[in-house]
Amino acid sequence: MEPDPRFTLANERTFLTWLSTALALSAGGVGIAALPEDVFVPWIRAVLAIMLVALSALAAGMAYPRWRNIQRALRNQAPLPPPALAALFGYGVALVAVVALVLIVVSLRHV
Structure with a gap:
């Protein structure tokens, strides 16, 4: 059975959001790597x-399998699979942010 097109399109938007998140994480990782050595x-x-780049690769690599599993569940009118990697991404990005914040505060104290 074909799922309601609205659900299919919402699933596709979520897939694209995972890809844009992966791109942002990758850009952040490259940006941090490109900082001058004294920073x-x-x-x-x-x-x-x-x-950041590892989280990016994970997000990009898991985007399509997640889309496919949700699409399959929609077609079979089955329960949607849980967002298994949500905690990893949330805690991973939070950890990077906290470490960066600490480094920024410490570096400002030395200015």
């Missing part, structure tokens, strides 16, 4: 960049 401790800067 933040180099190994922490590298860890932040790697975390």
Whole structure:
């Protein structure tokens, strides 16, 4: 059975949002990696960049399987699968933000 087109289109918008989130995470990681060497401790800067780019790859890599699983559930009128990676992304981005915030505050104290 074909699902209601509104649900299919909402699922597609969510898929595209996962991809744009992946692009933003990747851009953030590249931006942090490109900071001058005197900004933040180099190994922490590298860890932040790697975390963001890894989250980006995970978001991009899981976007299509999630879309497909939801589409299958809609067609079969089955319960939707839970957002298994939501906590990982939420906590991962929060961790990067907290570490960056601490580094910014520490660097401002030395100015």
